[in-house]
Amino acid sequence: MKPIKVLPLTIIGTLVGAIVSAVLIVTVTLPEQASVQAVAIDNLYVYMLGFSGVIFGIVTLFLIVAVFRFRARPNDTREGAPVHGITWLEVVWTIIPFIIVTACAYGGFVVLNDGNVEAQARTSGQVVHIEAYQFGWKYDYLAKNVDLTQQADLVLPVGEAVFFELTTKDVIHSFWVPAWRMQMNATPGQVNTTSTTPSKVGTYEIVCAFLCGVGHTGMNSSIEGSIIPRVRVVTRAEFDTWVAEQKAAAEQQGQTATTQTTDGSVA
Amino acid sequence: MTSVLKPTLARCLWTAPAFAALAVLLTTIARATFGMTPVLQEDTLLTVSYIAGGIGFIVGIGGFDYWWTWMAGGVLDPHDHSTHGAKSWRDYFLFNTDHKVIGIQYIVFTFVMFLVGGMFAEVFRSELAKPGQQVLTNEQYNAMISQHGTIMIFVFLVPIFAGIGNYVIPLMLGAADMAFPRLNAVSFWLLPVAAFTLLSSFAFGSFDGGWTGYPTLSEQSPFGMTLYQLGIQLAGASSIATAVNFLATIITMRAPGMTLFRMPLLVWANLATSALVVAATPFIAGAQFMSMFDREMGTHFFTMGGGGDTLVYQHIFWFYSHPAVYIMVLPGFGIISEVIATHARKPVFGYRAVAFSSAGIAVLGFSVWAHHMFASGMQSWLRVPIMLATLLIAVPTGIKIFSWLGTLWDGVIRMTTANLFAIGFIFTFVIGGLSGVMLAVIPFDVSITNSYFIVAHFHYVLFGGSIMTIYAGLYHWYPKVTGRMYNEKLGRWHFWLTFVFMNLTFFPMHYQGLLGMPRRVADYAPQFEWSNTLISISAFILGASTLIFVYNLIHSARHGKVAGDNPWGGLTLEWALSSPPPTFNFPATPRVIGGPYRYGEEGARHAIVPEPEPAVVEKTYAAAGDQA
Numbered sequence: 001m002k003p004i005k006v007l008p009l010t011i012i013g014t015l016v017g018a019i020v021s022a023v024l025i026v027t028v029t030l031p032e033q034a035s036v037q038a039v040a041i042d043n044l045y046v047y048m049l050g051f052s053g054v055i056f057g058i059v060t061l062f063l064i065v066a067v068f069r070f071r072a073r074p075n076d077t078r079e080g081a082p083v084h085g086i087t088w089l090e091v092v093w094t095i096i097p098f099i100i101v102t103a104c105a106y107g108g109f110v111v112l113n114d115g116n117v118e119a120q121a122r123t124s125g126q127v128v129h130i131e132a133y134q135f136g137w138k139y140d141y142l143a144k145n146v147d148l149t150q151q152a153d154l155v156l157p158v159g160e161a162v163f164f165e166l167t168t169k170d171v172i173h174s175f176w177v178p179a180w181r182m183q184m185n186a187t188p189g190q191v192n193t194t195s196t197t198p199s200k201v202g203t204y205e206i207v208c209a210f211l212c213g214v215g216h217t218g219m220n221s222s223i224e225g226s227i228i229p230r231v232r233v234v235t236r237a238e239f240d241t242w243v244a245e246q247k248a249a250a251e252q253q254g255q256t257a258t259t260q261t262t263d264g265s266v267a
Numbered sequence: 268m269t270s271v272l273k274p275t276l277a278r279c280l281w282t283a284p285a286f287a288a289l290a291v292l293l294t295t296i297a298r299a300t301f302g303m304t305p306v307l308q309e310d311t312l313l314t315v316s317y318i319a320g321g322i323g324f325i326v327g328i329g330g331f332d333y334w335w336t337w338m339a340g341g342v343l344d345p346h347d348h349s350t351h352g353a354k355s356w357r358d359y360f361l362f363n364t365d366h367k368v369i370g371i372q373y374i375v376f377t378f379v380m381f382l383v384g385g386m387f388a389e390v391f392r393s394e395l396a397k398p399g400q401q402v403l404t405n406e407q408y409n410a411m412i413s414q415h416g417t418i419m420i421f422v423f424l425v426p427i428f429a430g431i432g433n434y435v436i437p438l439m440l441g442a443a444d445m446a447f448p449r450l451n452a453v454s455f456w457l458l459p460v461a462a463f464t465l466l467s468s469f470a471f472g473s474f475d476g477g478w479t480g481y482p483t484l485s486e487q488s489p490f491g492m493t494l495y496q497l498g499i500q501l502a503g504a505s506s507i508a509t510a511v512n513f514l515a516t517i518i519t520m521r522a523p524g525m526t527l528f529r530m531p532l533l534v535w536a537n538l539a540t541s542a543l544v545v546a547a548t549p550f551i552a553g554a555q556f557m558s559m560f561d562r563e564m565g566t567h568f569f570t571m572g573g574g575g576d577t578l579v580y581q582h583i584f585w586f587y588s589h590p591a592v593y594i595m596v597l598p599g600f601g602i603i604s605e606v607i608a609t610h611a612r613k614p615v616f617g618y619r620a621v622a623f624s625s626a627g628i629a630v631l632g633f634s635v636w637a638h639h640m641f642a643s644g645m646q647s648w649l650r651v652p653i654m655l656a657t658l659l660i661a662v663p664t665g666i667k668i669f670s671w672l673g674t675l676w677d678g679v680i681r682m683t684t685a686n687l688f689a690i691g692f693i694f695t696f697v698i699g700g701l702s703g704v705m706l707a708v709i710p711f712d713v714s715i716t717n718s719y720f721i722v723a724h725f726h727y728v729l730f731g732g733s734i735m736t737i738y739a740g741l742y743h744w745y746p747k748v749t750g751r752m753y754n755e756k757l758g759r760w761h762f763w764l765t766f767v768f769m770n771l772t773f774f775p776m777h778y779q780g781l782l783g784m785p786r787r788v789a790d791y792a793p794q795f796e797w798s799n800t801l802i803s804i805s806a807f808i809l810g811a812s813t814l815i816f817v818y819n820l821i822h823s824a825r826h827g828k829v830a831g832d833n834p835w836g837g838l839t840l841e842w843a844l845s846s847p848p849p850t851f852n853f854p855a856t857p858r859v860i861g862g863p864y865r866y867g868e869e870g871a872r873h874a875i876v877p878e879p880e881p882a883v884v885e886k887t888y889a890a891a892g893d894q895a
Contacts, residue, residue, distance in 0.1 A: 031783050041714045048708060052701035059668060059697050066675040067690060070611070071682060080613030080678035082867035089673070090617045090666070097665040101658035101704060108654060108708035166644075171484040172577065174642060174717055178783030181714035185643045187578055188483050188571040192644030209717035211477050211787040213484055214405045220785065222792035224398065 004069060010058055017057020021050050034179035034204055034233065036197040040111045041181040047107050051100050126162040128154070132173035132186035135215030136228060137206065154231040157239040158201050166192040173219070174210035177231060183209055203230040274329025274362050286323025287316035310490050313471070314563050317497055321460040329362035330453040351448070352850035362456065364448035365850060366437050369455050371748065373430025374741070376455075377423045380462055382813065384418035387411045389810050391789075396803035398796050400789055408789035409475035410491075414465070416478030417495060421502040422462045424733050425591065428598035429454070429509045431740050432537045434748065436513065438841035438848060439531050441522025441857040441874065446515035454508040461501035468494035477787060479584060482569035482577050485558055496559040503552045506594075510544035513537050522840070522874065524859030528622070529873075531839045531863040532615060535622045536601025539629040543590045543597070547633070551587035554580055581643055585636035593632045595729060597625055599736030600667055603689050606739045607674050609837045610686035614864035616673030617666070624663035631660045641712045650709050657707035664700055668693060683835075684758030688739035691766045695731025699724060702777065720780025726773040738765070738816070745820065746834045750846040751827030757819040764812035771805035838873045839863045854879030 025046055033039050072078070129140040139154050156162055166175055168186035176183040177196075184194035206228060208219035221228040234242065271277050294315050298306045325331065329350070337343055352358075352365045359372055391411040394402040403411065433451065437444055445451045468474055472489025480499075485492050517538050521530070530538075557568035558580060567573030569580045600621075608615045615621060634656040641650055671693055680686065702724040706712045715721070738761075745753050775798045780786075784795050791799065833842040840857060841848070857876040865871035 028778055028781060030781055037710075038714075041710050044708065044711055045705070048705045048711065052705060056697055056701060059672065060694060062672050062676070063690060063693055066672065066678075067680060067682070070675065070678050070680050072612075072679045076679055076681075078612070078679045079867040080611055082614060082865065082871075083616065083677065084614045084862075084864075085617040085620070085673070090620050090670075093669040094620075094662060094666055097662050098659075101661050104704060104708055105655055105658050108710060109651075111708075111710040112651075171487065172481055176717070176783075176785065178715075178718075181710075183642050183713055183716060187644045189575070189577060190644055205783060205792075207783060207785050209785040211409070211475075211484070213475065213487065214409065216409070217400075217405055217788040217790045220788065220792075222783070222794075223788075223790050224793065 013058035013061035014054050017054035021053025031178045034200045036199050038181040040114050044107050044111045129165045131167050133169040134213050135219040153229050155242050156233050157236045158233050161197045163195045171212050172210050173208050173212045176207040176209040179204040198233040201233050203232050279324045279327030282327030283320045283323035287320035290315040290319035324460050328456050362452050364452050366433050366445045369451050370430050370434025372455050377427040380422045384415050385810050387415040392803040392806040395799050410473035413474050413477050424595040439839050441840050442520040443852050445512050447512050451512050454505045457501050457505035461498045464494050465498035482580050496555040499555045500552050503548045506544050507548045510541035513541040522857045522859050532604035533601035536597045536625050539625040540594050540597045543594050543629050547587045547590040550583050554583040585639045589636040590632045596732045599733050602736045602740035606685050606689040606743045607671050608864045609835045611675050611678030611680045612866045613674050613678035617670045620666050621670050624666045627663040641709050642716050654709050661704050685739050685742035687762040688735050692735035699727030699731050715780050718780035719776040719784045722786050723773050723776035746830030747846050749824045752830045753823045754819050761815045768805045768809040772809050840874050843876045
């Protein structure tokens with residue numbers, strides 16, 4: 001039998017892996033990209049899936065070729081070659097994974113810095129305080145122009161960075177909006193922050209991703225019969241109208257029970 | 268009558284309740300003396316009964332008989348080997364100091380626990396087969412997933428490797444036994460206590476915090492949560508004691524000539540693992556103690572008020588539980604090196620690199636714990652070094668994968684069931700490893716953490732990694748342990764069913780996670796229906812395929828073809844002995860003269876086992892006995 005050339009096989013493995021990655025990328029329809037950050041994170045996913053596919057392709061191809069080519073025949077008493085290692089090859093397969101993980105780390109850094117809208121959101125955008133409880137979310141709008149408390153719904157204007165402060169009344173919850181590719185735990189005793197920039201008008205699922213007790217399953221707007229409302233991303237004009245409506249409603253309510261607003265005045 | 272006084276399970280039937288009753292009595296007296304109300308507080312009494320009952324069980328089975336007799340000034344014969352070795356199946360239910368008996372006890376017991384944990388998975392998979400809730404209530408569902416994870420990790424995956432190591436490692440080293448045989452037996456008997464503690468929590472509302480038991484949810488849970496915390500401490504104590512034993516055995520009991528770089532790679536892997544266990548397990552024990560004190564004694568380690576910090580629990584928990592992943596997979600890597608080299612008739616490619624990569628993984632394994640916490644709200648700067656360390660750990664893992672490929676290449680690959688599992692392992696573990704690399708990268712992780720993508724990832728690592736290696740190892744050493752061959756045809760069926768349905772069960776979970784399905788939920792959005800149905804059906808077949816394995820092993824032990832001493836033509840020392848090996852292993856101390864994988868070299872040997880000299884051995888024993 002002719003010996004198998006390793007280099008061409010590696011190239012074939014790379015191509016096979018690239019095809020596997022491409023198939024996975026094309027066939028898996030990710031949730032809608034409804035935030036600016038989602039695009040970057042999906043690109044990062046595709047970038048890493050590319051590397052993963054290539055490694056997978058090479059390993060699998062070599063594995064399959066080895067099994068078929070070097071298979072023992074019945075009653076085969078031959079022994080394998082007494083090769084204990086080839087130093088240069090071992091160096092190569094140490095360095096190449098090192099380069100690949102460095103590339104992944106680089107990709108991670110880029111997206112981490114790009115995705116950091118915190119500073120922007122903190123100063124100019126919406127600030128929403130989310131208090132998680134068993135089993136739901138309570139939203140407080142802390143931005144100067146919106147003085148609302150205890151709203152049932154999360155409504156946000158499109159295209160504006162939003163800064164979230166997360167706290168919890170009881171146990172750990174995790175605020176996850178898959179369409180925004182954004183998740184943050186609400187950890188007891190501390191204020192966790194995260195931010196995003198919604199980029200598309202629409203309604204999106206809000207999921208509690210962290211086991212929080214009996215009602216955890218239902219703390220997910222995508223479950224049939226869930227009482228958790230979806231997040232609504234609307235245009236600025238619609239948002240302003242909504243805010244006005246909410247203020248009016250709050251004032252009406254304030255006549256029976258006074259509600260504390262964030263600036264300390266009584267609404 | 269005498270059987271309830273001799274160290275047997277029958278004696279446990281009264282010692283365990285007696286210890287528990289004593290603890291209840293003392294607690295009640297103490298509470299009454301200090302005027303605490305109510306005097307009979309249920310949770311407190313249950314907690315002390317469980318702790319004391321567990322000790323009582325170890326006392327009953329005979330764990331402390333030798334030490335107690337010594338302390339009480341009784342006469343001890345250091346050459347009394349009556350508790351060593353098994354003559355009938357009954358001896359497997361007794362306190363036995365033979366590492367081979369203990370190894371089998373470990374393997375059989377943990378495998379039964381694997382079936383129990385698997386049953387839990389089948390139950391909640393039946394709930395998940397269709398949207399809506401049909402089979403389980405939310406409480407029952409949370410209890411099932413928590414039990415599944417906890418049983419699988421603490422009384423199956425971690426200890427079964429201790430079992431395989433227990434059987435094989437002293438043989439590979441050319442030793443007569445482990446360094447501390449009595450401690451070894453106590454380590455094993457702690458496990459049934461741990462399993463009983465965990466499983467009996469069903470009587471007290473079970474526990475519902477997943478296998479992680481995070482506060483503050485754990486503070487709300489019923490009494491079962493305290494049993495989860497106790498159970499982990501017991502399993503952890505067993506694990507630490509075994510690891511100390513392995514370290515002492517590997518360091519001090521190698522046969523003459525067995526230098527570190529002549530040790531088989533399974534021994535290397537166990538050395539690295541044991542170092543990890545000894546250093547890391549106290550962290551989870553500490554975390555569980557503090558968490559239990561919070562629940563039962565009103566302390567404030569992790570509570571929200573009173574100066575506690577819940578995030579600290581996560582740090583301490585993962586400081587063990589990430590290295591635990593390597594504890595559950597490094598010995599498996601060792602098994603794969605043995606299996607592939609032996610069945611491909613080739614030396615392990617790059618032996619030293621593989622040995623050092625185990626050590627590298629063990630060291631790096633301590634610097635990656637917080638990648639489980641990217642979305643927890645910990646210090647954000649800490650995420651970056653943790654990401655880098657996590658990515659870096661892929662390099663030594665990659666070295667191993669490539670080395671196994673290099674070992675298979677140009678070999679003469681015998682497609683035995685053991686080797687099929689080893690080769691299948693490479694395929695599935697690569698998938699788990701690659702999704703791990705992706706998850707290490709912070710922005711991607713944060714976008715899908717706590718989703719089914721995570722579930723897919725760690726099942727590819729723990730099923731596609733650990734369990735495949737366990738099967739490979741069990742098939743590989745089965746002829747050595749029983750003296751008979753397993754049925755290859757059934758083995759092949761087992762492999763293909765496991766391999767195909769393992770992938771059909773866990774691969775679709777990647778999609779579910781990417782599409783937004785969170786983990787640990789009893790119901791899901793309608794778009795996940797077909798994938799969940801597919802997963803559930805595959806999981807049922809996967810579970811059923813295990814029965815083929817169980818049947819094969821039990822049936823072949825009696826009816827299999829006689830294996831002979833060395834059916835695979837292995838060069839390591841265990842194959843130089845009869846199958847099953849004699850009670851005291853080697854008739855005379857072997858001399859190691861070369862590396863363990865000298866396949867393909869004409870007339871190459873790893874070690875020489877000299878002929879026994881019975882007269883001399885007899886005399887030495889007598890002399891030593893006189894002196895004592």
